[in-house]
Amino acid sequence: MLEIKNLHASIDEKEILRGINLKVKPGEIHAIMGPNGSGKSTLASVLTGNEKFKVLEGEVFFNGKDLLELPPEDRAREGVFLSFQYPIEIPGVSMVNFMRTALNEHRKYRGEEPLSASAFLKLLREKKKLVEIDSKLTNRSVNEGFSGGEKKKNEIFQMAMLEPKLAILDETDSGLDIDALRIVANGVNKLKRADNAVIMITHYQRLLDYIVPDFVHVLYQGRIVKSAGKELALELEEKGYDWIKKELEE
Amino acid sequence: MSITKRVEEIEKQYIELYDQNIVQLADKSTLEVNSHRDKSFKNFQKLGIPSDRDEDYKYTNIQPFLRGTFEFNFVHQNIEAQLDDVFKCEVSELESYSVFIINGWYSEKNQIAGNLPDGVYFGSLAEAFKKHPKLIDKYYGRASKIERDGFTALNGMFAQDGVFIYIPKNVVLDRPLQIVNILTGDSDNVVFQRNLVVMEENSQAKILVCDHTLTPSKFVVNSVTEVFAAESVVLDHYTLQNQHNLTTQVAGVFVEQKSSSTVMTNNLTLHAGISRNNIYYKLDGEHCESYLYGLYVTDKNQHVDNFSFIDHAKPNCTSTELFKGVLDDRATGAFTGRVLVRKDSQNTNAYQSNNNILLNDLARISTRPQLEIYADDVKCSHGATVGQLDDEAMFYLRSRGISEEESRVLLMYAFAYEVIDKITVEPLKEQIRDLVEKRFRGEFDKCDFCVVCAEADSKMLNCF
């Protein structure tokens, strides 16, 4: 589904990603961990087409398409979704209008008719239930005045609406209280199918207790320096990153 | 009978026009109005036509747009014959009382649907000179600033007609009053229009002014509206400007508020050539609230200049000012927010902001607050921003599959919405919302009609 080959990217002349290689197949769940500043969010931004970052080298294929060639909106329409680490507020753009516009653009891309108002509202209700998000929130402007946790929930709500093939969740667990974490994780699990995949960026094991990864990768200084099964996360939780850094120095 | 005149040395030729036509100009006016005419003339001889050398007009030199060969009409013209479709607008949706003004003249074909409450006058100013001379003489010319502004003086000299609105004490109008200003004709035209709004104690009204052009001729419009709001009056005054690029308009609104009155003006400029709004408020009583809102959306070579002057003449008043602009291409704009707080006007609140988005490197905006404060107990704030669309917000929207173009529209609209949201007439708000969105999509047409009709057919006019 996703194939990243030797990806290098920079911001302000500073090289952040320094040769990333990663393969994700349908049905898989990948966790990416790594110290602060190692480039996890940068990887997510580059995959989704944030023009702030410059790709220096490498290739990314998504279901056979050259992802790096596509503008952000087409990547989304192809089925790539990013749950932002820091979702921004957009006063004046209503959640409802935002979601209807997004959904209909996806449909247009697939050659489908726009959803009728009633069908849209029905879908909205269903998905709201899935992530137990309050109508008070969806009636507001995008993320405006949302708490940190509410913003994260709202990201997963949008994911539920758009049903991506590949969801990249950038620290979706941070800022969530214990109940919200469970709700959000349940939501992600319910959306999980044999033909879609998830990349979870996280610092903590607790999310992985709910959403069990098939692979865990450690990103360090712009490279994936270690990949293993879910047990790696437990080991990191216990020992931190020092031993990996040491391993690398040897 | 119309006069065609080549205008090169502007002041000289306007003075000639005045001298040659004074009999005609004075013909239907009251003595008081004609004495104002005379005073205006004297002031004009001193002030002349403002240029960008005048501080108040620093960012807008209108002089070049006044030169050319123009037609002047000092006698009521009957050109309504070709405009039958204009009058088909049955306004039941908005349920407003509507009148049409054609090239500054109150149309004889106007028939106001529905019954206005007793004692309310909503009709021709020239007619009111005859019917209500006492009211006219009490108010006419008392708020406008002929001694300060050359264009206002010019209007005082030449204006003969327009709309007079009188709302008696305690009357609350059930529907908005809609004034549709239409510019039309095959030749280039200079138009003077004068409106007078007198609201007695405790009355309430909403006024909606729509400015339109129907033919591709050049128009120079000079209009003055005086508003007198007595104690506890509540008034909303909306102006929606939708004129083609060859239009030059200087529109003055002069508001005088008595105590505990609330007046809002909202200037929505969707399409214009050169547009200058002079918005003057005098808060001449305690506990007044004044709201000055504006939105300007411009592109090509358009220019919009909003000049506001709020005179806090009495204590305990609050003025709130918000102007927002979106400028594309080579469009230019200006905003001046002048606030005068007089010595004894304690406990004054004056808030002002002007926010702009420039969509293009060549677009320009000049913005200046001018605070003149002589009282000590005053809360004043002012802020101006000039920026682009937020990249992060753009990426967020696009990352959800929304195209770049659509994301821009959403964000521009979100930016403008704060001003649109101040509109209290729901059907008008919806109409404006749609028009602004169309404008941002580049689908807006100068022929789109702002008037809210029952069969909201926005292209119902024969517009060329």
Ligand SMILES: Nc1ncnc2c1ncn2[C@@H]1O[C@H](COP(=O)(O)OP(=O)(O)OP(=O)(O)O)[C@@H](O)[C@H]1O
């Ligand atoms: N806009 C930017 N301008 C300059 N440097 C940036 C910018 N964005 C990211 N960086 C730098 O790139 C590096 C990687 O940042 P990134 O956000 O990808 O880290 P991360 O692994 O997601 O960290 P965290 O776990 O703290 O979220 C950091 O050194 C960061 O300072």
Ligand SMILES: [Mg+2]
């Ligand atoms: Mg990060």
